[in-house]
Amino acid sequence: MPAVEVKNLVKRYGKVEAVKGVSFSVEENEIFGLIGPNGAGKTTILRILATLIKKDDGKVKIFGYELEKNDDEIRKIISYLPEEAGAYKNMTGYQYLTFIAKFFDGKDMVEEGIKISKLGRRINDKIENYSKGMIRRLLLARALMTKPKLAILDEPTAGLDVINAHEIRNIIKEFAKKGTTFLISSHNMLEVEYICDRIALINEGKIIEIDTPSNLKKKYDAKNIEEVFVKVVK
Ligand code: ATP
Numbered sequence: 430m431p432a433v434e435v436k437n438l439v440k441r442y443g444k445v446e447a448v449k450g451v452s453f454s455v456e457e458n459e460i461f462g463l464i465g466p467n468g469a470g471k472t473t474i475l476r477i478l479a480t481l482i483k484k485d486d487g488k489v490k491i492f493g494y495e496l497e498k499n500d501d502e503i504r505k506i507i508s509y510l511p512e513e514a515g516a517y518k519n520m521t522g523y524q525y526l527t528f529i530a531k532f533f534d535g536k537d538m539v540e541e542g543i544k545i546s547k548l549g550r551r552i553n554d555k556i557e558n559y560s561k562g563m564i565r566r567l568l569l570a571r572a573l574m575t576k577p578k579l580a581i582l583d584e585p586t587a588g589l590d591v592i593n594a595h596e597i598r599n600i601i602k603e604f605a606k607k608g609t610t611f612l613i614s615s616h617n618m619l620e621v622e623y624i625c626d627r628i629a630l631i632n633e634g635k636i637i638e639i640d641t642p643s644n645l646k647k648k649y650d651a652k653n654i655e656e657v658f659v660k661v662v663k
Pocket of ligand 1: 445447466468469470471472473474616
């Protein structure tokens, strides 16, 4: 059974058809990337799978649970990190993770979260004093400390410097090795080669290719995924 099965997914915002019949599946333990330019429909797809907005058509199953029929079950096994996630700025990182852990039933969760965040002693500082990278690491820790079967991460490294982005990618790879399945979006075509097992290239609401980065580079005789994308879109 695949971790995620998406068949002919459609989403419209008024007259705009943001997602135009998209199909893909993600295997358990895979890091699967949705790659495409701004406005391609990535966030829309991820928000539908995270049970936050409703699809207009198509079928989605997450670990066998059908979206919109079994949303409660789905919410128990997924984590979603939005692109523009904010945290409660008046809290310290520690208070924030403790606050989130209360919704679940694990005290150990907070310790795990602190470890993932790699914030060290800064975990006791107020979030308002954190840099963008620190906030992102805290939010990623929040998303992963609940040990989701599927982590849905929207642009997990957007706007981060090289070191912070690298750390976040390593955390993702480490958790994938331990059994978490990842569905991530990115418009950074170089980063996806580093972390994704397979990628779906998406443009104007349609998937135009799905394969491993190395197969795609071979197929299009390209040096990198950016070059593949340009060749595919032309
Ligand atoms: P980005 O990389 O900029 O986040 P994206 O690939 O995630 O882009 P979406 O945010 O899913 O793309 O947007 C897909 C299309 O749907 C765009 O044309 C966008 O303008 C439109 N859209 C997204 N959300 C809404 C909304 N709430 N109302 C109307 N149109 C929307």
